[in-house]
Amino acid sequence: MLAKAGDVYCVYNNYLKKYTACQITKIEENDKNPKAVILSLDWSGEEPLKEAELSSLQPLYKDFMYWNRGIHLSNVDVNVPTNYTFVGNVTPLTDESTNSYATWGNGYEVYRQLKWQEIPKEQRDAFKEADKSEEKVIFAGEECGISKRRLNDEWKPFEDAMELKVFPCLTHLTLNKWHKNLYEYLQSTPFISELVLENHNQTKLDFSKTSVCTLSIDMTDVEELILNDGLEQLILLGEIRKDCNIQANGNEQTLLLQCDKVIPKLKGLQALGKLHVIKIEELDIEEVLNAYPKLTELRLWGKPGNLLHFDTLSEFKELEVLTTMDLFGFTAEDIPRPDSLPNLRRFWMNSLPEDAAKVAKKLYKKRKGEGLDLWVTKPRKPEWLAQNLDNPFRSWDGQENITPANAKKAAALYRKTRAGMVKLVESSPDEMMQGATELVKLYTEGFNKMDKGKYFIETVEREDIYTALDDILDLIPAEFNIDKENLLNFFDELKDF
Known part of the structure; x- marks a missing residue:
């Protein structure tokens, strides 16, 4: 289905556990590939939006974190994904254009804005005021700008994490050791969206009462890791113990796990929804299926590398997003047939065997017309791979x-x-x-x-x-x-x- 100006759609948002809505405000034709301008709407509900509600809809005004208040517009593909439901067509709420490009997504911006609005107003106001301020504060014995957004303890050494409270709009924190009162600090601020923690020497880590969105954690000697229910991305670093226990507090389906080269043997994430594996040299898809059978998103990046049992992908019945890059070892016969992946809405393959690329395009051409985001590019001949295994500029x-x-x-x-x-x-x-x-x-x-x-x-x-x-x-x-x-x-x- 092709989007038209005025169309209103709703989509289920897995983070909110509710439906959110958007409107197509115009079709930009001044490009060889026309784009639809999509506007996020200030609406969410337990049930899909009804046509009778269209007249009361308003734009979502986004001002979370560092964003200045304004409507949220993006240029997207004119093909409407299959997970979006058409509600009706009304006069567009704006005629603005935008330089922002994105995929249709699933209402994530609405989720972020609503989460922001749950934070006490006095804390949000202090965040915004500090971000625009030129005031200086004393941190670890040195004068620093109060508007600091990122901090690394290698650049600014300190001991007690509560010292960080002098920075009201700090959102990215990189730590290369364990700090006194770290839990207390993280529990006191809703703004640390990304935490990198290495060389901490802890065997049990409990972030359940924090608001971290992305956690990069050194897993060396860690026996148990407890996550907060709002965590969106978990990046595993260091040596991972076999059968390390991870508690996701019912958040497994929306959690994205990223790891290097291999699939770690973990407990507690059998219902994991999203998996990214990078720097792959060789990876067995059967191992992925056995560890995480309920994946809705699977992204694989090679070094380049080889994938074994690629045909096993057809057994991921809940898969919605599949992408590969610089990965080989499979043939045209291994490409999963469209009817085996009924929920697939994005299928990207970049740098893959030439015969597999041709078949993938042919098999999924019809699904593209039905809303599948299909992108298969850079088919490689065998001689290309032989020449480029050691080439960091192959991309x-x-x-x-x-x-x-x-x-x-x-x-x-x-x-x-x-x-x-x-x-x-x-x-x-x-x-x-x-x-x-x-x-x-x-x-x-x-x-x-x-x-x-x-x-x-x-x-x-x-x-x-x-x-x-x-x-x-x-x-x-x-x-x-x-x-x-x-x-x-x-x-x-x-x-x-």
Whole structure:
């Protein structure tokens, strides 16, 4: 079904356990792919919206966290997902356009706004006031701006977590050790949306009374982890004990679990709804099914890597979202048939075997017309994989903003620099430092030359170039006592992108 201006839809929001609503306010035709402008509405209900209620609808005004008060608009695909229910058509509530692009989602912005409004007004006002203030406060013996949003205890060392209360709008906290009164602080503020905690030396962790949305946690020696019921994303770091017990307090279906390379053997998350696995070298889909049979979302990223028993995906009957990137080891015959995944509404595959890509597009072409978000791109021939296993710039091949020539030049420059560094390992410390500096110079100048006049190197590409160089510098043996940071700083000074 194609969206039309004035259409009102509702969708079930798993976070709220209620329905939320939106309106299509216009169709933007000035693009080769027309977009629908979607407006979030200030409505939620236990039952789907009824046509008789359309005349009373108002826009949702979003002002949670750092957002300035305003309506919430996004450009989305004109194809309406199957999980959205058409209610009726009324005069659009606004004729504004927007530069924001998104997928249809499931009313998450409405959920965030309603959760924000549950926070006592005096705390919300203090948050907003601090965010706009230039006032200075004393923290850990130093003068700091009261408007601090992020804090890392490596940059600003402190002992007692209650000292953090001087920052009313702090939302991101990175800790590299356990701090006194940490639980007390987290329970006293509803604003810490992201917490990273490493080297804590705790065997039991209890965040049940906190308001954290994203938790990145070092699982080394952890026997039990208790989560808060509003946690949205859990990122596991460090060594994970076999059969570590995780209590999600009934929040498993909306929780997103992210882990590296393999599926950890955990207790307590059998009803997990969302799983992301990154840096995959080899992963057995049967293991995923046995551990988490009720997944509604599965995202898999390769290093690149191989997937075993890919055909097992057809047994995830509740699956709504499936994405893969840089993953191989399966064939066209392993692509799940559309009738085996009746709830699928988003199917993305990026960088996959050529024969599988052709069949995936063919099988799901009809479902795309019915609202499936289908995106299958970068089909790879076997010889491509053989040439690119060690290429950190493989994702550049096929990107719209990068020419094939520059993708090849980047791979060649990486291999040449890496080979030069391997050769230097046999030299003396003085020769190593001089040679490494020269290699960094040539590497950086190579990308400067590629970008000159074309300006294709943006945030993602810049990060790719930096990460590839960082990996090359890791080849320098520790006994040479060479400061890698100095070489990375030299790179920063030389680069023009």
